[in-house]
Amino acid sequence: MSAVGTVSYSRAMSSPAPTVAAALHLRREGDALGAAAIGAVVGVLVGLIAFWNREAPLGGTGSIGGIAALTAALVGAPVFALVYVRHSRRQFRWTRRSPVQRAVDTAGLTLTGAGMALLLIVSVFTVLQLAFRDLSLDTPAATTLVGATVAATTYALALIASEITTRTLTSLLGLFLVAGVFASMLTADDPTWWHRNFSALGAGGAASAQAFNLTLIIGGLVITTLADYLTTDLTSRRRPGGGDLRGVGVIRMLLVLAGVLLIGVGLVPVDADVILHNVFATSAVVVFAVLIALVPTLLRGLPKSFVLATAVFEGGLVVIVLLFWPVGYYNLTAVELLSVVVILAWLILFTRQAEAQTAAVSAAAARAAALGPVRAPARAAVPSTSAPVPRAALAIGVLIVGALIGALLPRRTR
Secondary structure (H helix, E strand, O other): OOHHHHHHHHHHHHOHHHHHHHHHHHHHHHHHHHHHHHHHHHHHHHHHHHOOOOOEEOOOOOOHHHHHHHHHHHHHHHHHHHHHHHHHOOOHHHHOOOHHHHHHHHHHHHHHHHHHHHHHHHHHHHHHHHHOOOOEEOHHHHHHHHHHHHHHHHHHHHHHHHOOOHHHHHHHHHHHHHHHHHHHHHHOOOOOHHHOOHHHHHOOOOHHHHHHHHHHHHHHHHHHHHHHHHHHHHHOOOOOOOOOOHHHHHHHHHHHHHHHHHHHHHHOOOOOOHHHHHHHHHHHHHHHHHHHHHHHHHOOOOOHHHHHHHHHHHHHHHHHHHHHOOOOOOOHHHHHHHHHHHHHHHHHHHHHHHHHHHHHHHHHHHHHHHHOOOOOOOOOOOOOOOOOOOHHHHHHHHHHHHHHHHHHHHHHHO
């Protein structure tokens, strides 16, 4: 083949992908700009009605931040749901799910996106009110600020919903949990909550406590959705002639179990039943610790750098617990906060690794398809040396350990 023919062939093979990618990008941007326009109009109208002929503070009751956050959540929720369904219905994950599972996934992700927006806006305006004390804005300024905030929020939510992947879903989960906890910290009725434990943020009937518990419930729901996304990515790692996928089912089981336990933490606040609450909370941490420890064993072929990082994270969890007991260096609040940070950081790294390996396998398959069918040399079947993983026994064992630790915690923290 001549040089000209080679160049023409290369262009012919490479041109469709950029064209499709560019079309998808333009479609996402168009949806996001349309959502921003709707958000701006609704935000301005709500701002005019709420702040007509009066001044309003940046944060607090009846403030610009409160109105902007509520409006952004109410407008952003249907925008997120519609854009997510529109861009997901042709994907493999969507087609393999039942209608009930699709509805649960859509509801969970929509609540997460809208809730994250609401909590972040409230937190930002609360901090701004502390920075600009006694500042009040008149009707035009307040209305403009509400409209701009709602427009920016709906634009961001539409972009996120149009490209939900394992990596973006994990980032969304982390942002949502951070925003919810941070907002509860800023608005907690008891400023000394951290003297006891992290769960004290969810005690009582105040709005901050309800927001904290709702954050945990929605976060647990999203983790169960993340389990499906991650399972699809991990399954696609298998190459012809190899790949034992029995460990993927264990990872899915542990993630779903962790999500259910986190939902239990939110449904049973610490002031409702301290022992049951602690059982849910400690069991969730134990599940994640077991997951971190087992991933390098369950999934062969992971990069050595990630395996080393996983060992560091697991060791970090052990050190965090030991510094609480028996050393007694800090209180239970520090243990919970540091453990959540370590778990979220590892989960983000893990999902990025899974998505990166999926992309590599897809690229290799595309190259193989472009080159045409190639007969691979005969290869003897290599029996798997991995024994079946007893999922039920593993789940029961993890729950027993978590329950024992949770039952003992009240005696040590009172």
